[in-house]
Amino acid sequence: MFDSPLSASAYDVLAVDPAADDDELRKAYRLRLRQTHPDTGGDAAVFVQVQRAWELVGTPEARAAYDRGHGFGDAAVPDFSGWKAPAARTDTRPRARSFGHPGGWRRERYLTLIREWAGRGVELADPYDPALVRTAPHDVRRLLADALAEEATARVVADLGMGYTVWHDVSAPGRRDGPDAKLDHIVLGPSGLYAVLSEDFGGPVRVRRGELIGDGVDGSPIADLVARARTVARAAGVRFSGAVVVLPDDDLGQAIEELGKVRGLPVAVVSRSALATVLRRGMTGARDIGGNELFDVRTRLQRTVRFV
Known part of the structure; x- marks a missing residue:
């Protein structure tokens, strides 16, 4: 909040x-x-x-x-720490194997649009200045919010350990999508293979009839997530165990809400702090992946995945 x-x-x-x-x-x-x-x-x-x-x-x-x-007031000294790309880590514990750049596409798009809007393409002193961000058009702020959400999810997944593999910003255009359509994250581990959407709508979100609703929700995020998971599954010859929507803790009434199956795929909406729990234990109706199958699924995805 x-x-x-x-x-x-x-x-x-x-x-x-x-x-x-x-x-x-x-x-x-x-x-x-x-x-x-x-x-x-x-x-x-x-x-x-x-x-x-x-x-x-x-x-x-x-x-x-x-x-x-x-960024309020004449003497404001903005604190940019929350709106910067995360600093390099010094923790040496084993991490999940990671491919792609979480939030990278949306950060790049944000930087392009904020410069066009504020400076007509010229270099800004700081494109993350809170006073600047606060007055930017909603669509521009939304790009930055979602980039931050994807980076936060990536940090959670990385801490699951070396038994997990994750791909970020995976290209997944369908027949009705543009070329930039993507899956934010694909997570593979002993509990299954999951398509993960990281979102920040800027306020409370609820679930009704298998879809997200709220003042900041546009379109059909869950339906789009499932459709894009099916696109990647067909291309790679794999089966997803489930789909997960991750939202900021303050924006959900309950930490984990399983919705049952949407077009045959189990779906859950979870708070960021509960994501690790879901990815470790799995979801109701989701199929575990282990042994040689896990290795086979990883190999198929590595050969097929393309990044936006």
């Missing part, structure tokens, strides 16, 4: 100008509490957001730190 390029700022949630003085900020907070309280017909999720926003800007010290980190 408030950490995604798509999230409303604390000031947006409190419906107050970022330049408001402390008294105006406090009045806005009290008004929003009354407006959103569940006992008076408000939305419980929004009520929680209002309280969280006040925690971030409700004291002079907290507000100053928030403004510096999010």
Whole structure:
């Protein structure tokens, strides 16, 4: 919450100008509490957001730190750490075997579009400046949000260990897709072969009739994920055990929600913190892969996978 390029700022949630003085900020907070309280017909999720926003800007010290980190105010010193590519790791423990560049296609596309939008193609001092990102068009911010989501998933999968293999940004265009259609991740391990979609819609998401719904959800993410998994499966001559949609922890009401089968493929929607659990234990109805079959599936994918 408030950490995604798509999230409303604390000031947006409190419906107050970022330049408001402390008294105006406090009045806005009290008004929003009354407006959103569940006992008076408000939305419980929004009520929680209002309280969280006040925690971030409700004291002079907290507000100053928030403004510096999010590009508000004349003396803002943005904290870019969350919106940069991850630093090189120094941990030497065995990691999952990894191919491709998680989030790479969307980061490149983001950088192209943010420069076109903000500087007409000229070099920007910092394309990840929070003040710049906050004012960019939604489609541009969405690219950065999804790139960050893919990178976060890649870190989780890497920590599963050397028994797993993962391919990132895998080309998977179908008949109705453009050439850039892709699977964010393919994960192979003892629990099965999984197609994984990493998303950040910038707010709460629910499942209805086997599909994601929410203010930020466009199209049919689950149906598209399953269709693209089938495209890769046909090309490689393999069978996926399941499909997994990974979302930020704050955006789901429950950590793991198994939806049953969609077009014959078991599907689950999980929070990022629960992803490792699902990939280690498998899903209901998913088929384990072991021994020589695991080696065969890995070989087939290595020969077939192409990256966007």
